[in-house]
Amino acid sequence: MDEAIQLHGLTLRQGGRYILREADYAFREGEIHGIHTPDPAAGHVLLTALAGLARPAAGKIFVDYQEVGEEIDFPEALGIMTRPDGLIGAFTALDNLMNLARIQRSVTPRDALKLIKALELGPLLQVKLRRYDPQMRQRVSFAQAVLESPLFLLLEDPFSQQEETGRELLWRQICQRRAQGATILITTPRRAELEGRTDTLSVLDGERILPEKEEQADGASDQRPEPHQDL
Amino acid sequence: MLRADFQRIFSSLRFWAAAAGVFLATGIAAYLQFTGELGYTLELAASGLPPGFHQEVLLAALRTPWLIQALTLAATLPFASSLAEDRRDGRGVLLATRTLWRKYLCGRCASIALSAALAAILGLLLCIGVLVLILLPMELAAQEAPASQMPAVWGMVLRAGTSCAIFALTGALGSMALRGAWAAYVLPPALWIGLHFLCIRAVPALFCLDIVQWIQPVDVWLGGSWGVLLFQGELLAILVLAIYLVGKGAFLAPVRRASHARREEAA
Numbered sequence: 001m002d003e004a005i006q007l008h009g010l011t012l013r014q015g016g017r018y019i020l021r022e023a024d025y026a027f028r029e030g031e032i033h034g035i036h037t038p039d040p041a042a043g044h045v046l047l048t049a050l051a052g053l054a055r056p057a058a059g060k061i062f063v064d065y066q067e068v069g070e071e072i073d074f075p076e077a078l079g080i081m082t083r084p085d086g087l088i089g090a091f092t093a094l095d096n097l098m099n100l101a102r103i104q105r106s107v108t109p110r111d112a113l114k115l116i117k118a119l120e121l122g123p124l125l126q127v128k129l130r131r132y133d134p135q136m137r138q139r140v141s142f143a144q145a146v147l148e149s150p151l152f153l154l155l156e157d158p159f160s161q162q163e164e165t166g167r168e169l170l171w172r173q174i175c176q177r178r179a180q181g182a183t184i185l186i187t188t189p190r191r192a193e194l195e196g197r198t199d200t201l202s203v204l205d206g207e208r209i210l211p212e213k214e215e216q217a218d219g220a221s222d223q224r225p226e227p228h229q230d231l
Numbered sequence: 232m233l234r235a236d237f238q239r240i241f242s243s244l245r246f247w248a249a250a251a252g253v254f255l256a257t258g259i260a261a262y263l264q265f266t267g268e269l270g271y272t273l274e275l276a277a278s279g280l281p282p283g284f285h286q287e288v289l290l291a292a293l294r295t296p297w298l299i300q301a302l303t304l305a306a307t308l309p310f311a312s313s314l315a316e317d318r319r320d321g322r323g324v325l326l327a328t329r330t331l332w333r334k335y336l337c338g339r340c341a342s343i344a345l346s347a348a349l350a351a352i353l354g355l356l357l358c359i360g361v362l363v364l365i366l367l368p369m370e371l372a373a374q375e376a377p378a379s380q381m382p383a384v385w386g387m388v389l390r391a392g393t394s395c396a397i398f399a400l401t402g403a404l405g406s407m408a409l410r411g412a413w414a415a416y417v418l419p420p421a422l423w424i425g426l427h428f429l430c431i432r433a434v435p436a437l438f439c440l441d442i443v444q445w446i447q448p449v450d451v452w453l454g455g456s457w458g459v460l461l462f463q464g465e466l467l468a469i470l471v472l473a474i475y476l477v478g479k480g481a482f483l484a485p486v487r488r489a490s491h492a493r494r495e496e497a498a
Contacts, residue, residue, distance in 0.1 A: 055483040080324055085321055091239075
């Protein structure tokens with residue numbers, strides 16, 4: 001399988017300290033890659049750097065064999081969910097999604113509505129986002145990331161506000177995106193959220209990114225939840 | 232991008248507050264000119280006003296220096312801080328990754344400039360409409376129709392709009408360079424009012440940077456009012472270029488406060 005994302009001697013710094021130092025790593029295409037980041041800021045910096053939104057101190061990032069920041073500004077067909085979420089509190093969930101969808105004009109209001117209902121946000125359709133509880137707001141943030149069916153999906157701590165049912169709901173969506181061929185990176189400071197769910201699991205700690213339990217790639221398929229069929 | 236931005240601008244209280252502020256300030260300036268420089272009272276007005284008086288009041292109001300200085304404040308309200316807020320709130324991540332840096336920054340510049348110009352023009356036009364409705368019925372019929380001064384009024388309204396676009400873009404540039412939304416509100420009044428006083432007190436040769444001159448040009452401008460618009464167009468282009476150059480670097484720099492907040496949250 002191809003390597004969708006490659007880090008070549010990547011050094012990332014934040015506030016005078018190293019997040020990563022001269023790291024070489026690769027993430028395979030079409031898989032779910034979990035990255036345990038005990039320091040949540042490290043996950044944020046890594047994902048924003050992969051998205052082309054943070055400048056590496058040294059090294060190169062290749063996404064789909066194109067160098068981010070040199071050959072391309074941002075990877076094509078990218079969906080990203082970061083914190084803070086960047087959503088507009090004065091808009092409803094649908095308005096927020098359509099406001100973003102207008103930029104690429106690839107999503108119809110019907111598609112956005114379908115996604116909102118799949119994330120069980122239907123009853124809140126008329127409610128402004130500022131009145132949402134954190135769990136529901138996080139689902140809207142997830143919805144904007146997957147809105148345009150991206151090929152690369154970068155999720156920063158997507159389950160932090162979710163209860164058990166919400167986590168299962170998001171995992172179903174994530175698995176469905178993998179089934180469609182997306183490469184998915186998930187960072188979280190809570191390792192338990194990733195165990196048994198991802199194809200690979202690595203840890204970003206002490207300026208290095210190290211694979212953990214690589215055999216999980218084989219065992220994970222048995223434990224994967226079934227993709228949601230009605231979407 | 233523009234359509235998405237304008238959905239946000241028109242639903243924001245700040246845009247309407249800016250338009251209302253311009254409306255109120257122009258109304259107050261007109262009243263002060265009516266009772267002050269033009270020497271009228273309400274009792275005197277009830278007995279009849281000279282023909283074309285509403286145009287004189289409008290011109291006098293739009294020439295008021297403090298009104299022009301107030302525009303520097305109103306222009307920053309609708310959207311000038313949006314770039315800094317995008318960077319702080321993570322919205323820049325959502326917008327920029329759906330397009331290109333060039334398109335995102337240029338689109339944002341257009342939204343900032345247009346929203347400021349629209350708020351100012353809307354406030355001025357509303358006030359002109361109200362003043363005409365109040366004053367025109369009080370004017371006495373003329374033997375000969377006086378020469379209309381409305382083209383001069385429309386020219387001043389247009390130049391007020393372009394000036395507000397410049398003030399807003401100055402704020403946006405400052406907020407990116409100084410990495411804070413506060414600069415978007417503080418920098419335009421400080422810079423442009425400072426330059427106004429510098430021009431009238433110390434360096435009259437710099438009259439082209441005097442904001443009062445932009446609205447009501449009295450010195451020799453090459454091309455007259457068109458010369459002012461051309462100069463403002465050049466300033467706008469320079470500001471957009473500067474925002475493009477500064478903006479990308481500012482976005483790529485780490486946002487320290489947000490990451491500290493996240494670490495505390497995790498702890």
